[in-house]
Amino acid sequence: FDELDSAERYVGGSWEDVRALFGGKGANLAEMVRIGVPVPPGFIVTTEACNVYLEAGGIFPEGMWDQVLQALHTIEADTGKTFGDPRQPLLVSCRSGAKFSMPGMMDTVLNIGLNDLTAQAMVNLTGDERFVFDAYRRLIQMFGSVVMGVADEVFEHVLTAARQKAGVTVESDLQAADWKEVTDRFKNVFRNHTQIDFPQDPLEQLRMATEAVFKSWNGKRAVDYRNAANIPHDLGTAVNIVTMVFGNMGNDCATGVAMTRNGSTGEPGLEGDFLINAQGEDVVAGIRMTEDITTMAASFPEAYEELCSIANKLELHYRDMQDMEFTIEKGKLWMLQTRDGKRTARAAVRIAVDMTREGLISMDQAVLRISPEQIDFFLHPQFDPAAIADARSHGRMVARGLNVSPGAAGGLVVFEADLAETWTKRDGKKVILVRPETKPDDVHGLLAAQGVLTSRGGRTSHAALVARQFGKPAVVGVAALEIDLSKREMRCGETLIREGDVISIDGNTGEVFLGELPTMLPDIKDPWLIDLLSWADEYRTLGVWANADYPEDARRARSYGAQGIGLCRSEHMFFETDRLPLFQKMIMARLPVDQREALDALLPFQRDDFAGLFREMDGMPVIIRLIDPPLHEFLPDLVELMGQLSDLKLRIRDAGTLPDIDALLEEIRIKERLREQAEKLKEQNPMLGMRGVRLGIHIPDLTKMQVRAIFEAACLVTREGVTVLPKIMIPLVGHANELKVQREALEAEAQAVMAEQNLKIDYKFGTMIELPRAALTADQIAEYAEFFSYGTNDLTQTTYGISRDDAESGFLIEYVGKGILPENPFATLDEDGVVQLMKIGVDKGRSVRPDLECGICGEHGGDPRSIALCHSLGLTYVSCSPFRVPIARLAAAHAAL
Ligand code: ADP
Ligand code: MG
Ligand code: MG
Numbered sequence: 001f002d003e004l005d006s007a008e009r010y011v012g013g014s015w016e017d018v019r020a021l022f023g024g025k026g027a028n029l030a031e032m033v034r035i036g037v038p039v040p041p042g043f044i045v046t047t048e049a050c051n052v053y054l055e056a057g058g059i060f061p062e063g064m065w066d067q068v069l070q071a072l073h074t075i076e077a078d079t080g081k082t083f084g085d086p087r088q089p090l091l092v093s094c095r096s097g098a099k100f101s102m103p104g105m106m107d108t109v110l111n112i113g114l115n116d117l118t119a120q121a122m123v124n125l126t127g128d129e130r131f132v133f134d135a136y137r138r139l140i141q142m143f144g145s146v147v148m149g150v151a152d153e154v155f156e157h158v159l160t161a162a163r164q165k166a167g168v169t170v171e172s173d174l175q176a177a178d179w180k181e182v183t184d185r186f187k188n189v190f191r192n193h194t195q196i197d198f199p200q201d202p203l204e205q206l207r208m209a210t211e212a213v214f215k216s217w218n219g220k221r222a223v224d225y226r227n228a229a230n231i232p233h234d235l236g237t238a239v240n241i242v243t244m245v246f247g248n249m250g251n252d253c254a255t256g257v258a259m260t261r262n263g264s265t266g267e268p269g270l271e272g273d274f275l276i277n278a279q280g281e282d283v284v285a286g287i288r289m290t291e292d293i294t295t296m297a298a299s300f301p302e303a304y305e306e307l308c309s310i311a312n313k314l315e316l317h318y319r320d321m322q323d324m325e326f327t328i329e330k331g332k333l334w335m336l337q338t339r340d341g342k343r344t345a346r347a348a349v350r351i352a353v354d355m356t357r358e359g360l361i362s363m364d365q366a367v368l369r370i371s372p373e374q375i376d377f378f379l380h381p382q383f384d385p386a387a388i389a390d391a392r393s394h395g396r397m398v399a400r401g402l403n404v405s406p407g408a409a410g411g412l413v414v415f416e417a418d419l420a421e422t423w424t425k426r427d428g429k430k431v432i433l434v435r436p437e438t439k440p441d442d443v444h445g446l447l448a449a450q451g452v453l454t455s456r457g458g459r460t461s462h463a464a465l466v467a468r469q470f471g472k473p474a475v476v477g478v479a480a481l482e483i484d485l486s487k488r489e490m491r492c493g494e495t496l497i498r499e500g501d502v503i504s505i506d507g508n509t510g511e512v513f514l515g516e517l518p519t520m521l522p523d524i525k526d527p528w529l530i531d532l533l534s535w536a537d538e539y540r541t542l543g544v545w546a547n548a549d550y551p552e553d554a555r556r557a558r559s560y561g562a563q564g565i566g567l568c569r570s571e572h573m574f575f576e577t578d579r580l581p582l583f584q585k586m587i588m589a590r591l592p593v594d595q596r597e598a599l600d601a602l603l604p605f606q607r608d609d610f611a612g613l614f615r616e617m618d619g620m621p622v623i624i625r626l627i628d629p630p631l632h633e634f635l636p637d638l639v640e641l642m643g644q645l646s647d648l649k650l651r652i653r654d655a656g657t658l659p660d661i662d663a664l665l666e667e668i669r670i671k672e673r674l675r676e677q678a679e680k681l682k683e684q685n686p687m688l689g690m691r692g693v694r695l696g697i698h699i700p701d702l703t704k705m706q707v708r709a710i711f712e713a714a715c716l717v718t719r720e721g722v723t724v725l726p727k728i729m730i731p732l733v734g735h736a737n738e739l740k741v742q743r744e745a746l747e748a749e750a751q752a753v754m755a756e757q758n759l760k761i762d763y764k765f766g767t768m769i770e771l772p773r774a775a776l777t778a779d780q781i782a783e784y785a786e787f788f789s790y791g792t793n794d795l796t797q798t799t800y801g802i803s804r805d806d807a808e809s810g811f812l813i814e815y816v817g818k819g820i821l822p823e824n825p826f827a828t829l830d831e832d833g834v835v836q837l838m839k840i841g842v843d844k845g846r847s848v849r850p851d852l853e854c855g856i857c858g859e860h861g862g863d864p865r866s867i868a869l870c871h872s873l874g875l876t877y878v879s880c881s882p883f884r885v886p887i888a889r890l891a892a893a894h895a896a897l
Pocket of ligand 1: 243245246279326327
């Protein structure tokens with residue numbers, strides 16, 4: 001451990017490479033030694049040796065064993081003890097440790113070096129037979145299970161029998177004679193199950209244990225874990241040989257784990273558990289009640305103070321929260337491991353901000369430490385932490401898998417997609433879809449469910465992809481779940497869960513709970529989050545705007561930090577119940593006067609809508625997109641209409657009185673008219689049909705009414721003292737002439753309103769770039785557009801020629817699953833295609849109008865990787881859903897840093 005400097009020179013100095021060679025555990029042990037933290041003497045057999053061993057089919061690389069022996073001699077010199085010595089025996093642990101931590105996936109053997117002779121020596125030295133034979137039997141047990149593959153149960157049987165015989169309930173009450181007997185019995189068990197005697201030669205023990213750790217790299221558990229966690233299979237594990245220190249030599253000994261800050265809240269101060277008179281794994285094994293680390297201040301005042309100062313030292317050194325293992329032997333503190341501690345998103349934010357204030361890291365480091373996904377956590381319902389803690393301590397946490405899609409979900413267990421849909425839609429129940437794995441046929445069930453749970457699959461499994469895409473909480477790869485689809489039940493250890501039972505899944509931690517846990521909306525007003533985001537704002541150059549149609553969306557967006565509205569879909573208002581009949585009347589009008597009348601009736605509604613939005617966004621730009629969808633979307637479905645009509649006709653036959661019949665006839669007349677119109681408007685490809693600017697040119701009075709509503713609203717709120725910056729956006733332009741014609745008509749209307757009102761409004765006209773031709777001719781279009789907004793949903797559809805609504809639940813998932821497409825282009829911008837078109841558009845547009853404001857309002861505007869691409873393109877802002885505004889603020893800062 002004390003030769004890190006030369007090892008660093010060997011690998012070329014980068015800490016990443018040091019960790020790759022020594023594994024995380026070994027690298028950190030050596031680093032602790034270098035900065036003067038007490039670590040028992042030890043050495044590392046590198047991952048390189050492991051890889052050569054595995055490649056050679058199980059042969060140590062040449063010279064390796066000699067080096068091990070040499071290193072062992074150095075430890076012997078350091079400790080004054082000798083391996084296998086009958087007077088002063090050295091004992092060591094043999095610990096796995098890969099580059100990335102794989103908790104519990106590989107193996108460790110403690111107390112190596114004990115045999116009948118050295119055990120007696122230890123008794124002589126310590127005078128504590130009980131301790132020595134407890135240690136000896138542990139070695140046989142661990143060696144048996146880890147190295148020789150003997151099932152744990154056979155040892156457990158012996159222990160149970162010993163407890164019964166001694167009349168005690170816990171192991172810690174067994175006495176020296178009991179442990180001696182257990183040791184003998186373990187030797188027998190060992191012989192019976194392996195056909196060899198427990199090796200008495202310490203060097204043989206060490207060699208076999210080293211080989212076992214090497215091999216554990218390819219153990220099924222480890223391979224599965226790496227597949228699931230996307231860790232490469234060729235890294236190999238290092239082996240750490242560490243002098244044993246004992247926390248179980250009496251009441252002046254202890255062992256424990258501690259984190260330098262609270263892993264769930266981020267609060268400063270040591271947090272952890274320890275056990276007096278116990279050995280390492282007892283703390284995590286949960287067989288004894290552990291004590292809170294703070295009580296160590298009373299029971300081990302000196303060691304506690306030292307631990308606190310080591311905690312500070314390690315934080316200062318690693319500049320991050322640490323998770324440590326320690327042991328106290330006869331009052332002396334030893335550190336056995338340190339690593340960056342796992343934490344919740346909330347803790348991560350608080351720790352990053354606190355550490356900046358404490359001067360441990362810089363502001364930009366704090367901003368970079370938090371991932372956009374962690375911000376997402378603050379914006380979705382989560383389980384109440386108190387309820388989680390309660391469930392965990394009452395054994396209701398039944399399994400753990402991979403946390404592949406964040407959020408909290410609870411509901412009835414359903415094993416089949418169709419049933420998930422039925423229970424949700426027909427019965428209004430909340431369900432969790434549970435499957436061994438999901439397939440494209442299950443998507444409807446997944447969409448209906450609150451969340452999804454699978455026993456197989458990893459981070460890129462179908463269930464994970466789909467769940468993330470649709471924002472459903474998901475836990476996958478829960479190996480402990482045995483699902484029996486035919487019996488409609490699953491087993492999880494002792495627990496039997498049937499279809500219809502209630503469970504909760506936590507997509508943040510991967511935990512599965514029995515029963516429904518209460519949820520809460522985490523607080524976006526978290527003071528640390530507010531600070532962190534305000535720091536992010538200082539680094540980013542991209543603006544962050546929001547897509548919002550209604551005043552309350554705008555208010556939320558603003559409170560989350562939006563600097564404008566990048567997209568108000570003006571047609572959304574027409575779908576509301578008091579307006580739809582008027583809009584349908586407008587569509588169906590045969591005479592211009594009828595159409596005028598309907599539009600006049602719609603005007604005040606639109607005006608009020610816009611005025612509300614302007615008031616909320618006082619002082620900030622608001623982009624209003626004029627009507628975009630094809631008109632048939634405002635009419636009832638044709639098939640449905642036909643059904644209603646034949647119903648009505650049947651009712652006429654049965655109607656009694658004349659007024660009844662008249663009313664029915666009138667209804668039929670209206671429905672017939674609707675049907676006629678719907679048939680007339682039917683298109684083969686509505687997405688490419690009569691919509692966007694085409695509609696505005698076709699029915700000029702419609703968009704004129706909208707512009708009038710915008711300017712009347714602007715004048716109205718200006719008089720109230722609101723600063724209003726309306727921007728009128730004309731969608732789906734493919735040819736500059738479309739924009740020219742439409743803009744001229746609308747500009748005239750705008751001038752008319754301002755003249756009537758005798759007010760000047762600061763406004764702009766611009767367009768969406770959502771057709772490839774618009775991007776390619778952006779210089780021509782920029783003549784008539786004062787701003788561009790990339791509608792990347794349509795631009796992706798039209799660039800790929802893929803209909804999003806159909807493909808996303810169909811072949812796209814297959815494409816992504818088979819790796820034909822690296823990812824869903826509707827979730828993350830397609831860098832090679834769509835982004836190239838965007839770039840042409842920006843360059844050509846700005847060649848004509850250097851100050852041209854270019855933004856994005858497609859859903860990509862809230863996707864961190866797409867935001868990075870928008871930053872490189874030099875866009876002015878991204879506009880996204882209000883809920884993603886905080887995420888976009890951070891992602892934009894990351895892009896700039
Ligand atoms: P894991 O990676 O699963 O935590 P470790 O190699 O860290 O496995 O060891 C398992 C347990 O044994 C830990 O509690 C550790 O602190 C303890 N341990 C390992 N080596 C020693 C040692 N030399 N002396 C005392 N305890 C040890
Ligand atoms: Mg450990
Ligand atoms: Mg569009």
